[in-house]
Structure formats: C-alpha cells, structure tokens
Amino acid sequence: MRAIITISQVVAPTWHRGRVILLGDAAWCVTLFAGYGSSLAVGGADRLGSELDAHPGDIGAALTAWEMALRPEAERKQRLGRRVKGVYAPANPLLLWLTQLPLRLAALPAVRRYMIRRFIKG
Structure with a gap:
C-alpha cells in the first residue's frame, strides 16, 4: 500500500491589513501534525472579541493587539507541527x-x- 499526500504549511507575515483579517488556519496554519487547530481558532476568536471590546472605535489597534497577543503561541504550535511531522508522515x-x-x-x-x-x- 502506497499513498501520496502533500501537506503544506503557509506562514503569513501578518494576519490583518486594514479591516480585513485572517482567522483560524487561514492565519496561523498549525497543520494537522500539531493538533491545535480548533483550540487556536476558538481561542483566537475569543481574543479578537476581547480586543475589539478593549479598543472601541479603533479596529486597527484592536487587530494589532490581537495579533501581538496570539502570534507567539501560534508560532510555537507551528514549530511543534514541523517537529513532529516525521512521527505521522515519515519520509x-x-x-x-x-x-x-x-x-x-x-x-x-x-x-x-x-x-x-x-x-x-x-
């Protein structure tokens, strides 16, 4: 049995521009190897709501604060996915x-x- 599948990870340099944002896997794409996609998506949406509440009338500041707060954790999970991929899909x-x-x-x-x-x- 031989299967071929390609799994990619896209790393976005920023998750927002103006009033347009990327959420969930579109933003941080931790891949299935890390196993944190759903929890980061829910946590990211919750944090976005908190930042919008904390910055009334200034969506740009809210989005910047949201990304600054969430990006370090998302990057840790991205690195985790790259480290463990060999366990799930050895070359x-x-x-x-x-x-x-x-x-x-x-x-x-x-x-x-x-x-x-x-x-x-x-």
Whole structure:
C-alpha cells in the first residue's frame, strides 16, 4: 500500500491589513501534525472579541493587539507541527513501515481476538 499526500504549511507575515483579517488556519496554519487547530481558532476568536471590546472605535489597534497577543503561541504550535511531522508522515520507507506495523498486526485475527479479550471484555 502506497499513498501520496502533500501537506503544506503557509506562514503569513501578518494576519490583518486594514479591516480585513485572517482567522483560524487561514492565519496561523498549525497543520494537522500539531493538533491545535480548533483550540487556536476558538481561542483566537475569543481574543479578537476581547480586543475589539478593549479598543472601541479603533479596529486597527484592536487587530494589532490581537495579533501581538496570539502570534507567539501560534508560532510555537507551528514549530511543534514541523517537529513532529516525521512521527505521522515519515519520509523514510522503513520508518513508514514501522509506524504502520501496529495497525497491520492488529488486523491479524489472532491479535484481534487477543485485543478484544484483553481490552474490551476485561
């Protein structure tokens, strides 16, 4: 079995220009390897609302404050995704085979029966 998939990470130099903003993965794109896309999206939206409340009448200042507050955490999660991608999608064929081995073994009838007895039936 051989699958080819391309996963990219776009790093935006800024998340807003004027009154137009990027939110969620469009802004910080942490990739599926980091596993923080949803929580950053919800947290980012919440923080945006807080900054808009804190800067009434000055959307530009609110957006700048929002980005300054959120960017360090988003960049940490982007780096995390780049560091762990080899665990989920190894480039080396041997490592890919080794990461798939537990699933292949679990599909064997004897292993499946053992797993059911051990973990499901208790």
